[in-house]
Amino acid sequence: EIVMTQSPATLSVSPGERATLSCRASQSVSRNLAWYQQKPGQAPRLLIYAASTRATDIPARFSGSVSGTDFILTISSLQSEDFALYYCQQYNNWPYSFGQGTKLEIK
Amino acid sequence: QVTLRESGPALVKPTQTLTLTCTFSGFSLTTGGMCVSWVRQPPGKALEWLALIAWDDNKYYSTSLKTSLTISKDTSKNQVVLTMTNMDPVDTATYYCARSRGIVGGIRSYYGMDVWGQGTTVTVSS
Numbered sequence: 006e007i008v009m010t011q012s013p014a015t016l017s018v019s020p021g022e023r024a025t026l027s028c029r030a031s032q033s034v035s036r037n038l039a040w041y042q043q044k045p046g047q048a049p050r051l052l053i054y055a056a057s058t059r060a061t062d063i064p065a066r067f068s069g070s071v072s073g074t075d076f077i078l079t080i081s082s083l084q085s086e087d088f089a090l091y092y093c094q095q096y097n098n099w100p101y102s103f104g105q106g107t108k109l110e111i112k
Numbered sequence: 113q114v115t116l117r118e119s120g121p122a123l124v125k126p127t128q129t130l131t132l133t134c135t136f137s138g139f140s141l142t143t144g145g146m147c148v149s150w151v152r153q154p155p156g157k158a159l160e161w162l163a164l165i166a167w168d169d170n171k172y173y174s175t176s177l178k179t180s181l182t183i184s185k186d187t188s189k190n191q192v193v194l195t196m197t198n199m200d201p202v203d204t205a206t207y208y209c210a211r212s213r214g215i216v217g218g219i220r221s222y223y224g225m226d227v228w229g230q231g232t233t234v235t236v237s238s
Contacts, residue, residue, distance in 0.1 A: 006175055039224035041159075048208055048231055049151075051160065054224030066220070069116040096212075097184055100174045101149070101161040 007031050007095050011104035017112040020083050026107045028093035030074040037097035040069055040078045043090045043106075052091075053078065080109075114138035116148075116209050116229035123235050124199050130234060134192040134209030141167050141187050144216040148192040149225060150183065152205040160205075164212070165192055166220055199236045206231040 008031040018024045022066035028038070036056040051060040053069035056076060066081040080087055088111050093104040120228035132150070139146055140169035150162040163183040164172045173181050184196045192209060210228040 011133070032116075037219055037222070039221075041225075043159075048228040049210075049225075050228070051224045051226045054226075055222065060224065094159075094161070096219065099172050101158060101164070101172075101221070103151075103159040105158045 006100060007034060007098050007102050009093055009095055009102050009104035011091075011093060011107050013107060014105070015108045015110060017082055019112045020085060022112075023082055024083055024087070024109055026078040026080075026091050027069040028076040028078070028104050030076070030095055032098075033074060034095040034097035035097060036071055038055075038069075038071070038076050039094045039096065040076075041092045041094065042087075043092065047076070049092065081089050083109075085111075114211060116226045116227060117210060117230045118207060118209050120207070120232055120234065122233060125235065125238050126200055126236060128199050130194075130199050130203070131206040132194045132196075132209075132232065132234075134194070134206055134229060136190050136192070136209075136211065139211065140190070141165075141185050143167055143191070143212045147212045147214060147220055148185070149210050149212060149221070150192075150194045151208045151210060151225075152203075153208070153231075154202070154205040157205075162207075163194060164220065167212070170220045172220075201236045204234065204236045206233045 040053040043049045057069040057073040116136040149164040210225035213223040214220040
């Protein structure tokens with residue numbers, strides 16, 4: 006099974022600053038990775054699929070990149086509504102697997 | 113507009129079988145590439161993928177829960193059902209269903225899980 010490791014567990018950033026969230030796969034998942042945002046009491050929302058493609062209606066400040074088995078979610082200029090939990094998920098191999106999440110909090 | 117809604121009991125006793133239903137609209141599970149997954153989230157913990165059923169009736173399961181899970185679909189009712197046997201208090205969680213779209217003959221969920229239900233909370237307690 007593929008293990009997805011996210012870092013850091015908690016990231017403190019000021020509004021307007023850039024946030025960089027990491028996700029590492031224990032083996033190759035090609036580009037078959039998605040990022041989700043989750044706010045308290047809500048279902049996850051798809052942000053990015055295929056490592057770097059924004060989902061419908063996702064603002065351009067969200068971007069994804071990949072280098073080998075390392076995936077990055079960048080939020081270029083944090084807005085108040087961006088402070089939330091973020092999960093990566095691989096869908097290249099069965100079973101699918103999520104990372105343990107990164108909490109993005111206001112500094 | 114695509115929507116999904118989970119339904120099922122809020123409380124089950126240990127060793128009982130849980131049956132959850134995902135009722136969806138705005139797409140058909142007879143369309144090539146369409147899939148529905150179940151994902152759960154224990155209180156304060158991370159998301160855990162459980163199972164997926166595809167338009168071609170192929171089914172995939174979490175390795176650790178494979179022996180206790182069964183996923184099925186009723187295309188006439190636009191429903192996907194998940195059963196989980198021998199429930200335990202550690203199975204207390206919010207259970208979500210989510211749609212994904214894939215490439216026929218390729219990656220099942222290439223476009224990610226793009227629409228989610230609001231979730232249903234299940235507590236396992238005697």
